[in-house]
Amino acid sequence: MPSALDLRLEAAFNLITGPGGPIQLGSVERFGQQLPFITNAPTNLSDYVAFFAAMHGDATFLVEGDERLSFKQVYGAARQVAAGLIEGHGVQRGDRVGLAMRNANAWCVTYIGILMAGGCATLLNGWWQGGELAAGIDDAEARLVIADVQRAARLEEPGVQHGAKVITLDIAQPIDRAIAPITDAGGSAETELPRLTGQDLATILFTSGSTGQSKGAYSRHEAICQAIFNYVTQTASIVHLLTEDGQMSDIQPATLICTPLFHVTAEVPVFLQSFALGRKLVLMPKWNAEEAMRLIQDEQVNYFVGVPLMSYEILVHPNRQNYDLSTCKSYAGGGAPRPPEHVKRLATEMGEGKPLLGYGLTETNAVGCGIINENYLAKPMSTGPASKPLVDLAILDDDGNTVAQGGVGEVCIRSVCNFEGYWNNEAATKAAFFDNGYFRSGDLGYLDEDGYLFIVDRKKDIIIRGGENISCQEVEAAIYEHPDTNECAVFGLPDERLGECVGAVAWMKPGSSVTADDLIAFLAARLAPYKVPCQIWMSNDALPKLGSEKIDKVSLRSQYREEYAAKVVA
Secondary structure, three states: OOHHEEEEEEEEHHHHOOOOOOEEEEEEEOOOOEEEEOOOOOOOOHHHHHHHHHOOOOOOOEEEEEEEEHHHHHHHHHHHHHHHHHHHHOOOOOEEEEEEEEOHHHHHHHHHHHHOOOOOEOOOOOOOOOHHHHHHHHHHHHEEEEEEEHHHHHHHOOOOOOOOOEEEEOOOOHHHHHOOOHOOOOOOOOOOOOOOOOOOOOEEEEOOOOOOOOOEEEHHHHHHHHHHHHHHHHHHHHHHHHOOOOOOOOOOEEEOOOOOOHHHHHHHHHHOOOOOHOOOOEEEEOHHHHHHHHHHEEEOOOOEEHHHHHHHHOOOOHHHHOOOOOOOOEEEEEEOOOHHHHHHHHHOOOOEEEEEEOOOHEEEEEEEOEEHHHHHHHHOEEEEOOOOOOOOOEEEEOOOOEOOEEEEEEEEEOOOOOEEEEEOOOOHHHHEEEEOOOOOEEEEEEEEEOOOEEEEOOOOOEEEEEOOOEEEHHOOOOOOOOEEEEEEEEEEEEEEEOEEEEEEEEEEEOOOOOOOOHHHHHHOOOHHHOOOOOOEEEEEOOOOOOOOEEHEEEHHHHHHHHHOOOOHHH
């Protein structure tokens, strides 16, 4: 039965989307179905940013260190970047432009500039090593990459080859100087920008699936705009309740960004939604719990978002009482589940701050489910109900048929917010969707009687470490690059802080003297640090096989998880 909070949220939603409300709903045909569509949302991100940047003008938008930029300043700098890309670097409509840098004001300005120039913002994972970055560049067919000094250096390492021109930005400089390598090449305020439509290519974000190399998930402007406004609808409903209860603050909304901007969670619901909300974003280049608390206090942050382990590290930090965190009312998490004990402690030990959890994927532009406050306490293992108004959530079997309520099947999401496909990978795109438009998440779950989603396992062979998806096959492929490797298997190990970490077992060729430490060092030179196993077991024998002669990863995972857990406890 719906909770009291569910009923209040439903009433607020009906006001917001009903006759005369700020969010107007219609429908559009997709996959032979009529899907909900927000009719008064902008059709493209360039128009969206221009409208709300003008609305919020001189209000502070970005804070990074000592540099503070208003909405007007961010828009003006992005306009300069767009002109420079068009006239100085020859960017044309639909060109993929790679973005490889840590969280920074320059990342935000450059991202918007790429879109305004008509380019496709191709968000390269900042943790990747040189070879991984090069693979992403070539996969997306990016002809231009804008990188910070550190990532540009990785692209110049011996043996790293790709087909793009790299523009290096010194992001430690003030914004005008940081973007100068783009803007000094040409362009002016008179440079004509393309008039974009909803069907223009907007972004490519990379996702690690079960098949090894990361795939580039591409989206059009319309899908992302609809995703933003789906989030705006949710936010507006919560604001309505806070106003009714007399709890709405009169300070500017502010969010601390702790997760990488190349992740969809930071990109869509946080960064892009903030234009509509007039929200200040405080950037953290690198996670540190005590620095996060200082910024919450000094910048009067009222909304914290990160992977669940981040809010938990604040909760248990020995110096937490030294900081005034009273402005922060919400501690949102995504990318991994929270243990129920963490949910309870966040709700009871953080003053007025309450835990939230969201569930969405790169392929859904972060739209999916959400659960807040007392609903989260009542169902701490749930990711919540489908997010209104656009998400159609279903539990389907392998043939695409609906599973009976309470039965376990694949979590599938259908909406106008979904991505278009995987760049240059028709087979993977086809496999990702049922014919009726449902995206196959690869997660296994069920819906309870209230429509709340519970994730129980993953269908895809991936590990989620601190919000980063890791393909087991990709790590296995790297292990097989060692000339002494006979067989190997990679699987997730439980980790209290990160949710999971990477584990592996390897059987080497007879006579090999390679140790686990040797193999870890070998992998560290080839993989991003978060993909390198935290534990490798060296087997003396061939790995167990199934009847199909495939390695029995289920039994190996079970065996070594138990061994690892016993070791951690000891």
